[in-house]
Amino acid sequence: MKTIFYNSEGIPYAYTEDTINIYTFEGTPVAYIDIDDIYAFSGAHLGFFEDGYFWDHNGDVLLFTDTTRFGCGPLKPKKSLKPVRALKTRKPLKGTKESKPLKPLKSRHWSMYSPEDLLKIYV
Template identity: 45%
Template sequence: MEETTFYNNRGKPVAYTQDETYIYLFSGKPVGYFDQDSIFSFSGKHLGRYNNGWVRDNSGKCVFFTVNASGSGPAKPAKSAKPAKGAKSAKPAKGAKQARPARPANSLSWSSLSFEWFFNQ
């Protein structure tokens, strides 16, 4: 399975998935997981959605992009080199999932959320 790297609005690689299920920071910390097109924190909070290579917050604004991002979205910045990966930490237990909010319209703007805030909501 091919690894997918998630880049922020400055082109910095901030997270990755190797199995299309769990998301890790490059430090090795597990920070979320996919359930269909939604992304949840391990506490069960709905963080956003993943579609066409874009990770969008719950208001439809782009937080991250992948090299395969296509369709509507803001201009993608040049990508920085990937950092070395730390050893993966144990995944926490999954909490009860929050209900998915209504799907917002996709925005052409970047979200004001930093990756730290996105994953630590």
Template identity: 50%
Template sequence: MTENIVILGGSIVSVFNTSELRKDGYEAKITIVASEKRFPYDEPPLSKEWMQDNKDEKLPLLKPETFFDDNNIQLILNTKITSIDTDKKQLFSEDDQTISYDKLVINFKKCFKRRLNMTFYDENGNAIAYTEDSVHLYLFTGKPVVYFVNKKVYGFNGAHLGWFEDGWIRDLKGKCVLFNSTATEKAQ
């Protein structure tokens, strides 16, 4: 069975991550699930340069449309995820799709709308963790889970677990828990 990494959210971070995985020789299946109806596009130029002098009505794409097929990256557009079953490793969408994964990367910037203070929720909507500062993540039992030094993420045994970049944590060797260190957003 081929491993499948699912990246939730279709922003620049997700596209960059898939590009880097392929450059590093990672050959497993990669799926990006995005709520947008369009291919991932470059938002800053869209809001500034593109809208000021737009003679070409095409959106400024982050990668050519052929990039995804050429690199064996499945792109599932116009799909809103409503819940995640981490035990069964499945995502459930608003339109009743079930998407299975082996490893999950969540790009909070694109997946969630309302900003809240560093509270994290499980797939059932139960609050499970919080931060008191931008350095430590705690379970509600008070037990510290991970801490951040520069852009690296460490367990309290000192093990390097992953890295923090552009508001999210990624670790493709195990289960991924990704979030923004200054503010997080609760699932819709």
């Protein structure tokens, strides 16, 4: 099942087709999901995936999906149309995982980071 990740403006940013590997619509692999943790392929712990939201280390929402649970997180914006997906590039090898931090309390705020800030620096 394909899951699309939207940013705080409702613009589709990334997707997963296998519920594990996350790609941008340009075809770049940017992260992967391990149970409820999100890691960069370098092994850096980026955040948590719960209730259909990508939560950052501050407990704020970076991205949301269509499966978000009502009552969690900030108000979602109207979603934009999905762009055409480019061909996927090869996934990098997974690095050694960092120790994950304690989960923060969840907020109803959008993250101060943009997806580009958090995800693309680890590609």
